[in-house]
Amino acid sequence: MRRVAFLVWKELIELKEDPRLFAIVIVAPIVQLVMLGYAATTDVRNVPVVIADADRSSASRDLIARFSASRNFSVVGVVASPDDVDPYLVRGRAWMALAIPPQFGERLARHEPQALQIVADGSDASSINIALGYATNLLAGYAEDVWVGGAGEAGGAGRAGGPGGIEARVRVWFNPRLESRDFMLPGILALLLLAITTNLSSMGIVREREVGTLEQLNVTPLRRWELILGKLLPYAMVGMIDVCLVLSVAVFWFQVPLRGSVTLLFALTAVYLLTTLGLGLFVSTISSTQQQAMMTSLFFFLMPMIFLSGFIFPIENMPAIIQPVTYLLPLRYFLVILRSIFLKGVGLETLWPQALALTLWGVAILTLAIARSSKRTA
Amino acid sequence: MFAVARKEFRQIARDTRTLLILLFFPAFVLLLFGYALNFDIRHVKLAVDDRDRSAESRSLISAFVNSGYFDLVAEVDDAATTRLMDRDQVRAVLVIPRGFSRALQTGRPAAVQVLLNGDNANTATTVMGYAVTIIRGESAKYAAPAAGPPLISVEPRIWYNPELRSALFLVPGLIAYIAMITAVVSTALSIVREKERGTLEQVRMAPLDAASFVVGKTIPYFVVSLVSSLGIVIVSMLLFGMPMRGSWLVLLLALSLFLVGALGLGLLISSIAETQQVAFQVALLVSFLPTFMLSGFVFPIASMPRALQLVTFAVPARYFLVALRAIVLKGAGLGVYWIDLAALSAFAIVVLALASVRLQRQWV
Numbered sequence: 001m002r003r004v005a006f007l008v009w010k011e012l013i014e015l016k017e018d019p020r021l022f023a024i025v026i027v028a029p030i031v032q033l034v035m036l037g038y039a040a041t042t043d044v045r046n047v048p049v050v051i052a053d054a055d056r057s058s059a060s061r062d063l064i065a066r067f068s069a070s071r072n073f074s075v076v077g078v079v080a081s082p083d084d085v086d087p088y089l090v091r092g093r094a095w096m097a098l099a100i101p102p103q104f105g106e107r108l109a110r111h112e113p114q115a116l117q118i119v120a121d122g123s124d125a126s127s128i129n130i131a132l133g134y135a136t137n138l139l140a141g142y143a144e145d146v147w148v149g150g151a152g153e154a155g156g157a158g159r160a161g162g163p164g165g166i167e168a169r170v171r172v173w174f175n176p177r178l179e180s181r182d183f184m185l186p187g188i189l190a191l192l193l194l195a196i197t198t199n200l201s202s203m204g205i206v207r208e209r210e211v212g213t214l215e216q217l218n219v220t221p222l223r224r225w226e227l228i229l230g231k232l233l234p235y236a237m238v239g240m241i242d243v244c245l246v247l248s249v250a251v252f253w254f255q256v257p258l259r260g261s262v263t264l265l266f267a268l269t270a271v272y273l274l275t276t277l278g279l280g281l282f283v284s285t286i287s288s289t290q291q292q293a294m295m296t297s298l299f300f301f302l303m304p305m306i307f308l309s310g311f312i313f314p315i316e317n318m319p320a321i322i323q324p325v326t327y328l329l330p331l332r333y334f335l336v337i338l339r340s341i342f343l344k345g346v347g348l349e350t351l352w353p354q355a356l357a358l359t360l361w362g363v364a365i366l367t368l369a370i371a372r373s374s375k376r377t378a
Numbered sequence: 379m380f381a382v383a384r385k386e387f388r389q390i391a392r393d394t395r396t397l398l399i400l401l402f403f404p405a406f407v408l409l410l411f412g413y414a415l416n417f418d419i420r421h422v423k424l425a426v427d428d429r430d431r432s433a434e435s436r437s438l439i440s441a442f443v444n445s446g447y448f449d450l451v452a453e454v455d456d457a458a459t460t461r462l463m464d465r466d467q468v469r470a471v472l473v474i475p476r477g478f479s480r481a482l483q484t485g486r487p488a489a490v491q492v493l494l495n496g497d498n499a500n501t502a503t504t505v506m507g508y509a510v511t512i513i514r515g516e517s518a519k520y521a522a523p524a525a526g527p528p529l530i531s532v533e534p535r536i537w538y539n540p541e542l543r544s545a546l547f548l549v550p551g552l553i554a555y556i557a558m559i560t561a562v563v564s565t566a567l568s569i570v571r572e573k574e575r576g577t578l579e580q581v582r583m584a585p586l587d588a589a590s591f592v593v594g595k596t597i598p599y600f601v602v603s604l605v606s607s608l609g610i611v612i613v614s615m616l617l618f619g620m621p622m623r624g625s626w627l628v629l630l631l632a633l634s635l636f637l638v639g640a641l642g643l644g645l646l647i648s649s650i651a652e653t654q655q656v657a658f659q660v661a662l663l664v665s666f667l668p669t670f671m672l673s674g675f676v677f678p679i680a681s682m683p684r685a686l687q688l689v690t691f692a693v694p695a696r697y698f699l700v701a702l703r704a705i706v707l708k709g710a711g712l713g714v715y716w717i718d719l720a721a722l723s724a725f726a727i728v729v730l731a732l733a734s735v736r737l738q739r740q741w742v
Contacts, residue, residue, distance in 0.1 A: 020652065024659050032667060038686045039671045045681045089537060090710050092700060095680075119535050123707045124547050127678050133507060169491045173463060180499035188667070195662050203655040210574075290654040291567045294661075295399045298563055299407065302666065303556075307411045312676055314501055316421065316469075319413055336466070343497050350464050 007230025011204075015234065025200070029192045029242050033185070033249050040184035046074045047131040050094035052082040057105030059146075066142055067098070072134040082117075089121050095131060096120040108146055174343045182257065185250045186338040187311045190331055192246060193239060193269075194276050194305060198297050200235045201280030205373075206293045209284075228370055232277045239273045259345030268337050268355055275330040275362035282369040305331040333358045382586070382594025386568070390598055400564055400602050404556045405609040411552055412545065412618045419504045424448040425468040427455060432479035438490065441516045442472060447508045459493065469495045470505055482520045537708075546621075549614045550702045551675035554695045557607045557633070558640050558669045564599045565644030566661035569737070570651045588738035592649075592730060596641050603637050623709025632705065632715075635722040636698040640665075642729035643694070649736040669695045697721045 015022055049067060053060050067073045076094050079085060085097035097119045107114050118135055120128050243266070250256045258265075279301060287293035307313060308322070309331040315323060326332050333354040340346050348355065390397055424442060428435050442448045451468055452458070462468045473491040481488035492509045496502040572578040581591065611629070614620040622629075644661065651657035671677055672686075673695035679687055690696050697718040704710040712719075 018653065018656065021656050021659065024656065024663065028659075028663050032663060035686060035689060036667055036671050038683050039677050044678065048680060090704070090708055091714050092704065117535060119537060121537055122546075123703050124678060130503065169489050171491060171493050173493055173495055174497050183498050191667065195666055196659070199655070199659050199662060203658055207653070207655060289393070290658070291393070291396055291571065294563060294567065294654075294658045295396060298559065298662075298666075299399055299403050302662075303407055303559070304410070306666070306670060314419075314498060316423070317419060322410070322413055325410075339497055340464075344464055346464050 004226050004230045004233070007227065008233045011231060011234040012237075015238070025196055025238055026241065026245070029196065029246050030249055032192060033188055033246050034253065036188050037181060037185050037250070037254050040181060040188060044127045044130040044134075045072060047072060047096065047127075047134065048076045048094045049073050049135075050077045050079065050085050050088040050097045051075060052079050052085050052097060052099045054081060054102045055100050055104040056080075059105030059108050060100045063100065063139075063142055066138060070134070070138060072131070072138075085119065089119065092121070094121075095124070095128060096135065098135070111146075181254060182343060183339065184312075185254055185256050186342050187335055189243075189246050189250060190272070190334050190338055191306060191311065193242060193273070194331060195302060196242060197235055197239045197273060197276040198280040198283070198301065199294075200238065201232060201277045202283040202287070202293045202297050203280075203290055204235070205231060205281065205284035206287055206290050209288070210290060224370065224373070228281065228373070232281065235277055235280075236270075236273050239277070240270070243269050243273075256342060258342055260341035261347060264347060264351075265338075265341050268334070268341075268351075268358070271355070271358050271362055272330065272334045272337075275358060275365060278362055278366035278369055279330075282365050282372070285369055285372040305329050308332075310335055327357075330358055330361045333361070379586075379590035379594040382581075382591055383597040386595055387598040390602065397602070400560060401606050402609070404560050404606045405613050407556055408549075408552055408610045408613050409617065412549055412614065419501055419508075420447060421449045422447055422470055422505050422508070423451045423468045425452040425454045425459065425462055425471045426450060427459060427471060427473040428453065429476045430474050430478040434479040434482050435474045438474065438513070438516050439472070441512050442509075445508065445512050447505075447512075463493070463495055466495070469501070470509065472509075485520075545618055546707060547703075548676075549618050549620050550706060551673070551699060553607070553610050553614060554636070554673065554698050554702060555669055555675060556610055557603065557637060558665055558695050560606060561599070561603045561637050561640035562644040562647070562661050562665045564603060565595065565641045566647045566651075566657045567654050568595055568599070569645060569648035570654050570657045571648075573652070574654060589734040592645055592734045592737065595645060596638065596730070599641050599644075600634075600637060603641065604634065607633055607637065620706055622706055624705035624711075628712060629702075629705050632698060632701045632719055632722070635719060635726060636694060639694045639722055639726035639729060642726050642733060646729045646733040646736070649733045649740075668693055672696070674699050691721075694722060694725045697725075 015025075051064055051067065053064065064075065064078060068075045077088060082097075082099045085094070085099075088094035089097060099117045099119070101114065101116070104114065104116075116139065118132065120132060122128055247265075251258050280297065283293050283297045283301070287296055304325075305311075308315075308318075308326050309329050310326065311331070315326050315332070318326070336354050337351050337358070340351055390400075426439050426442075428439065439450070443450050448470070452462060454462060454471065459471050459473075463471065471493040473493065475488075475490070478488050478490065490513065492506070492513075494502050494505055494509075569578070572581065611633075615622060643664065647657050647660045647664070651660060669675070672679075672690045672693045674690070675695070679690050679696070682690070701715040701718045701722075704715045708714075
């Protein structure tokens with residue numbers, strides 16, 4: 001064990017000697033988490049809208065004012081004729097255009113039903129769907145207010161028809177304010193950890209091979225597992241420091257609710273680090289140059305994980321052929337664990353299948369890597 | 379300069395694994411992800427807690443099932459609800475209270491409860507929309523019509539992507555992402571590797587200035603990444619039905635500018651880093667997540683806080699995405715996105731110049 005401790009010491013010194021790497025590994029995750037945390041909101045706000053007002057009455061101005069006042073929209077332009085909206089849409093300066101027809105105000109005063117046309121840019125399908133919903137609700141609220149004489153708040157959304165109908169009472173669990181950030185931040189945390197620790201362990205060993213110092217370590221009386229343990233332990237320590245820093249940012253800065261047990265969170269994060277470091281080690285055994293190690297870990301591991309783990313794109317939306325592939329990704333399990341501990345506050349009694357899968361994954365990849373490395377370097 | 383390019387070409391060709399990955403892997407990745415990614419939410423797992431067990435409650439349940447959006451997976455009671463929700467075995471629970479049918483028959487309002495798993499806010503919002511629409515439709519069977527026809531109705535017309543397929547939105551983003559990563563990765567180690575091995579010293583002795591060295595390094599990777607990017611563009615058109623409404627020539631121009639910028643970024647990283655490990659780490663940090671999250675690929679830039687919107691101006695994929703979507707989806711002319719192309723050129727020039735300056739300083 002003392003020999004392992006020496007090796008750990010040697011690695012830590014090397015890490016300290018490379019101040020840039022040290023800074024990147026410690027500072028970058030925090031900066032990234034803060035920036036991405038703000039970016040990662042699928043909530044659609046400030047939808048840029050252009051309004052073609054062919055009526056220019058007090059009613060149409062009133063409607064425009066409603067759009068301006070809404071947090072969901074920002075009115076980027078008011079033009080006189082529907083033909084003038086095209087440049088806005090083509091350039092992407094506005095996502096949707098609302099056309100108010102002539103005599104809108106008069107017909108509204110006579111309570112005559114009329115249809116307003118909305119032209120929307122469908123290239124961002126999911127956002128525009130939400131934006132159309134906002135617009136429909138806003139117009140419904142406006143119409144209702146006109147009907148009852150201008151009093152009352154807009155609220156046509158939740159109600160369903162006249163008396164006697166069925167009322168839907170929606171209750172949202174785990175994330176009642178529907179804050180997408182609370183869902184995204186744990187995911188970013190997991191990805192940052194993955195990127196940093198996999199890189200450390202994969203490049204760290206290939207570098208020694210490229211430079212030739214691995215040979216030297218091989219002739220020392222160190223045993224294989226001691227060598228690997230000594231290599232991985234310092235990286236695991238760095239990883240744990242990162243976990244603490246990044247978790248604090250998520251909890252104290254972004255106020256993501258942490259409802260479950262912190263101990264469990266740390267224990268399972270340690271298991272996750274085992275898998276990411278093991279993955280890096282495995283990559284290093286199948287690569288002969290650092291460039292190969294970089295490509296292999298990026299294309300074969302990091303990219304699939306970002307897209308297929310359920311980080312943003314829900315796994316249940318994927319086609320049935322792809323879904324089995326996602327079981328191969330450790331991140332898939334860790335994401336469920338993280339999000340459940342954060343948002344649902346559940347414990348091991350619910351999460352044991354994921355925890356088990358993650359542990360098996362880690363043990364398997366480490367065993368594989370150790371077996372391969374002894375064949376290669378012996 | 380061409381000597382450098384030729385040497386670099388030969389070096390790439392020797393490392394067949396790297397070359398194969400660079401050339402073909404992007405298309406493969408696109409294939410896999412293009413199928414996997416979509417925001418179109420179907421088959422929401424639904425559990426029903428029917429405490430009324432009447433014809434009316436069954437009719438409401440079948441309205442959910444027949445909508446095509448929900449899959450009924452379980453009938454539950456109170457205790458089971460929590461267990462299923464905790465384990466993600468269901469996403470939504472419809473609770474129909476006792477007395478539901480009696481209320482409807484006597485013309486009193488009846489409330490049903492919908493419980494949603496809100497962890498993924500985006501999905502939850504959509505599912506909520508589905509549920510409210512279905513219940514409203516069912517409600518219309520029983521309710522006296524509301525006061526008169528609606529005063530204002532909406533006639534939406536959707537341009538460019540009338541069926542609102544999220545694939546048409548995501549595939550261009552995927553193209554930009556994969557091209558960016560491939561380009562940055564291919565050059566990020568190129569200079570620092572020579573530094574570590576000491577061969578940079580030899581180059582320094584040769585009659586060659588830093589700028590032509592940098593350009594010479596870029597050319598071969600440019601060729602490789604252009605080929606692979608065109609590959610992914612073609613795959614997206616053939617397999618994912620991405621339209622091509624604009625001109626190929628402009629697309630090629632935009633793609634080239636973007637790739638040169640991305641390669642330049644890789645070279646800049648490579649000229650700053652002292653070890654390959656640092657270079658890889660920096661390359662990851664500047665491209666892996668930011669290109670994904672700050673480019674408008676999935677998260678609309680307009681919804682981000684103002685300060686962060688400024689940061690996105692430094693992400694080249696942002697400009698490329700605007701141009702790419704405008705070219706392929708909207709068929710817009712050069713007049714619309716020339717400013718984005720100009721920004722891409724500016725980015726490329728700045729990073730290449732910085733890399734040269736940086737290298738020059740190390741040489742002296």
